[in-house]
Amino acid sequence: MRRRGAIAALLAAPLLLGQAKPVLVPDVSQREVEIAYSFTGAELLLFGAILYPGGRLPQGEAPTDVVVVVKGPTESILVREKEKVAGIWVNAERLRYRSAPSFYALASSRPIARLVDERTRAIYELGVDSLQLSPASSAPADVQGRFQDGLVDLRRRAGLYHEAPHAVEITDGVLYRARVSIPARVPVGRFTAETFLIRDGHVLAAAVRDIDIRKSGFERFVARAADRHAILYGLVAVALSVLLGWAAGWIARRI
Amino acid sequence: MDLYLPIANLSVNALVIVLLGGGVGLLSGMLGVGGGFLTTPLLIIYGIPPTVAAASAASQVTGASVSGVFAHWRRGGVDAKMGGVLVAGGILGSLAGAQLFRLLQSVGQIDLVIGVVYVVMLGWIGSVMARESIGVIAVARGRRAAPAARRRHHPFFASLPFRTRFYKSGLYISPLAPLLIGFGIGILTILLGVGGGFILVPAMVYLLGMATSAVVGTSLFQTLFVTAIATMVHATTTKAVDIVLAGLLLLGSVAGAQVGARLGTKVRPEYLRLGLSIVVLLLAVRILLGLVWRPEAIFTVELA
Numbered sequence: 001m002r003r004r005g006a007i008a009a010l011l012a013a014p015l016l017l018g019q020a021k022p023v024l025v026p027d028v029s030q031r032e033v034e035i036a037y038s039f040t041g042a043e044l045l046l047f048g049a050i051l052y053p054g055g056r057l058p059q060g061e062a063p064t065d066v067v068v069v070v071k072g073p074t075e076s077i078l079v080r081e082k083e084k085v086a087g088i089w090v091n092a093e094r095l096r097y098r099s100a101p102s103f104y105a106l107a108s109s110r111p112i113a114r115l116v117d118e119r120t121r122a123i124y125e126l127g128v129d130s131l132q133l134s135p136a137s138s139a140p141a142d143v144q145g146r147f148q149d150g151l152v153d154l155r156r157r158a159g160l161y162h163e164a165p166h167a168v169e170i171t172d173g174v175l176y177r178a179r180v181s182i183p184a185r186v187p188v189g190r191f192t193a194e195t196f197l198i199r200d201g202h203v204l205a206a207a208v209r210d211i212d213i214r215k216s217g218f219e220r221f222v223a224r225a226a227d228r229h230a231i232l233y234g235l236v237a238v239a240l241s242v243l244l245g246w247a248a249g250w251i252a253r254r255i
Numbered sequence: 256m257d258l259y260l261p262i263a264n265l266s267v268n269a270l271v272i273v274l275l276g277g278g279v280g281l282l283s284g285m286l287g288v289g290g291g292f293l294t295t296p297l298l299i300i301y302g303i304p305p306t307v308a309a310a311s312a313a314s315q316v317t318g319a320s321v322s323g324v325f326a327h328w329r330r331g332g333v334d335a336k337m338g339g340v341l342v343a344g345g346i347l348g349s350l351a352g353a354q355l356f357r358l359l360q361s362v363g364q365i366d367l368v369i370g371v372v373y374v375v376m377l378g379w380i381g382s383v384m385a386r387e388s389i390g391v392i393a394v395a396r397g398r399r400a401a402p403a404a405r406r407r408h409h410p411f412f413a414s415l416p417f418r419t420r421f422y423k424s425g426l427y428i429s430p431l432a433p434l435l436i437g438f439g440i441g442i443l444t445i446l447l448g449v450g451g452g453f454i455l456v457p458a459m460v461y462l463l464g465m466a467t468s469a470v471v472g473t474s475l476f477q478t479l480f481v482t483a484i485a486t487m488v489h490a491t492t493t494k495a496v497d498i499v500l501a502g503l504l505l506l507g508s509v510a511g512a513q514v515g516a517r518l519g520t521k522v523r524p525e526y527l528r529l530g531l532s533i534v535v536l537l538l539a540v541r542i543l544l545g546l547v548w549r550p551e552a553i554f555t556v557e558l559a
Contacts, residue, residue: 039259040266075558080363082553088371088546091363091555150554157552185265185302219261226262226494234490237498238483241314241505245321248509252322252517 022064023051024205026195031209033182034216041184044070044211046107046193047177057173064204065109066168066176067126067196070211072103072160073189076136079151095147096136103160103186104128107167107178115198124196124203128152128161159183188214262497263307269503271301276315276507283319283508284326284515285522286456286471286531291316291449291482292373292538294504303500310489310496313482315504316450319512320479326516327472334469337421338476340430341437341455345481348441353488356445369447370546376443377539380457384532387461391525426465436462437477444485450478453535460528467524 026048033042046068052058077100083092106112112127121130129152135144155161160183168178182191190210197205215223226233258269275297279290291312298308327333359365420427436458440451455474459465465473490496519527 035259037259038257038266040257078557080555080557082550082555084549088367089548089550090367094363147554151556154552154554154556184259187264215261219259222261222498226490226496226498230491230494231487233498234487234496237314237490237496237501238317238486240498240502241318241486242321242483244502244505245318245509245512246325248513249322249325252326252513 021204022053022197024195024197024207025049025051026193026207026209028193028209028211031211033211033213035188035214035219036216037218039184039219041182042213043179043181044193045177045179046070046195047175048195048207049175050173050197052174062200064170064173065115065198066170066178067106067108067112067115067198068168068178068180069107069124069126069194069196070103070105070180070182071101071192071194072186073101073191074099075102075187076100077151079147081147081150093143093147095139095144097133097151098136100133100151101131102189103182103191104131104155105162105164105180105182107164107180109166109168109170109176111165112163116201116203120201120203124194124206126196128156128163158185160186182213186213258499258503260303260307260497260500262495263303263311263500265302267301267303267500267503272500272503273507275301276319276504277511278507279315279504280319280508280511281515281518282511282534283316283452283475284323284512284517285519286452286515286527290319290452290508292377292447292453293534295447295449296538298500304495306489306493306495307497307500310486310493311498311500311504313450313485313489314496314498314501315508316482317479317486318501318505319508320450320452320475320482322509322512323475323516324472324479326513327475330472330520332469332472333476334421334465334473335476337426337433337465337469338473338480340433341440341473341477342480344434344437344439345441345444345451345477346484348438348443349445349481349484349488350441351438352442352445355442367546370542372443373447373542374539374546376454377535377542380454381532381536381539383461384457384528385536388525388529388532392529395523395525421465426463428463432463440477441481444481445488450482452478453531456531471519 026046029045030042050064076096076098078094078096080091080094082089085092106127108115112121116126118130121127122132125131131152133148133151135147152161168176170176191213193209193211195207196203214220256269257266259266275294279293282293283290294312294315295308298312299305324333356365359368418427418429436455440455443449443454444451452474455477456470459470459474460467486496
């Protein structure tokens with residue numbers, strides 16, 4: 001929540017300075033995503049309007065860009081690195097991270113590196129290379145860098161970390177929209193959709209919306225049963241396998 | 256046809272999983288192995304998290320062995336006394352295995368140990384079985400003279416006390432022998448996440464010298480109980496049993512096991528053993544390559 005506080009402070013900063021800056025009015029197509037048996041992922045439409053002071057488009061200024069970031073719930077993870085020892089690949093070094101996002105997708109109207117400098121990217125966590133992963137164990141900077149690259153590469157290949165430059169469309173400088181697809185293998189929980197308005201390398205405005213992803217119906221029932229009534233669930237699983245096996249034998253004898 | 260798995264937290268093609276179960280079930284009915292040693296790695300390759308794969312494969316093996324046990328029981332191919340002793344040993348072994356598993360997991364070398372144990376066990380069993388079955392086939396075809404009668408069972412097992420009669424197995428040995436074997440299988444079941452049939456079958460043939468007619472049925476009998484226990488252990492500790500995944504695998508494997516059991520009676524046992532030894536050796540080579548070749552992912556992530 002520290003970050004959201006920082007965003008709020010930054011939102012308020014222009015107001016405190018007494019300057020009239022544009023305001024973002026963002027929204028998300030779905031505030032809740034329900035996972036049912038046919039769930040193969042979800043596509044979120046993030047859209048909204050940029051309100052300029054006085055309701056007029058500024059003339060002759062640098063173009064305004066929009067960046068949308070969707071983040072999944074953070075997890076505490078342990079990353080291990082394999083090394084070749086005596087001809088066999090074994091786990092050697094490891095690094096623990098307290099809060100790595102389980103999902104991270106960034107959509108922008110132009111490549112993020114062209115919009116803001118490295119420092120701003122780090123502050124707002126804009127881009128998979130600028131994630132603040134906070135390793136729990138102290139390790140030399142080069143080792144940390146290697147592990148972070150390894151983790152990002154692994155999750156990028158799994159479709160969990162994703163960057164899409166040019167994915168945000170801005171219509172007439174006022175309306176913007178972007179599609180972000182969420183793969184089926186994300187964990188359930190509270191996702192956040194952050195929208196940033198950027199001009200001249202500065203973040204002018206930011207806004208956050210929450211999205212809840214949760215299991216519904218049968219899927220929720222099964223997940224809950226496995227968690228809360230473990231013994232009963234195990235017995236049902238064993239009974240199911242014995243019953244199906246026996247039924248198949250019974251049928252096979254009659255054919 | 257995509258279906259979401261509520262515990263694995265991802266969606267899979269249901270047809271692929273059913274077919275996978277079917278193929279493994281066919282082998283299991285024919286050869287008397289549970290097939291967990293094939294299902295678990297295949298599910299992991301498909302992208303299912305390893306713990307969920309191992310836990311759900313265990314219940315699939317239970318189902319596949321049930322129909323096999325019934326089929327063999329009617330044929331008189333199950334030695335319940337022998338099976339009971341093996342199961343008792345298996346329960347003790349899985350308790351010991353769970354401790355070992357936890358220890359290795361905390362050191363982070365569980366994957367390595369699993370890989371090395373697989374290669375050693377499979378390589379050894381596969382080559383012993385292949386050599387023996389090829390010898391028998393050569394004799395049957397008249398290309399080679401029958402070897403001199405071999406010892407019925409391994410001298411170590413013959414020396415154990417409290418001998419008793421196992422009628423269907425055609426044995427008069429100490430119950431400590433199958434108890435020890437069951438104990439070893441129990442450890443492997445937890446460690447490798449498999450039923451252990453692929454080790455138990457050769458152990459019964461070559462270490463105990465059991466009558467071949469009772470080997471497959473009794474092995475399935477033991478597998479049935481040990482995997483049911485493993486499912487319960489996973490359901491209560493790792494909570495990784497995905498009942499939807501298990502159901503899909505079961506649909507395929509129980510049908511496959513029936514077909515397999517019928518095919519198994521039509522083929523001579525030495526050819527079955529040769530077939531199993533080839534599968535086992537191929538798998539050993541595959542796992543060895545996995546250890547030696549540079550892995551695709553140098554980094555691995557686990558929740559902590």
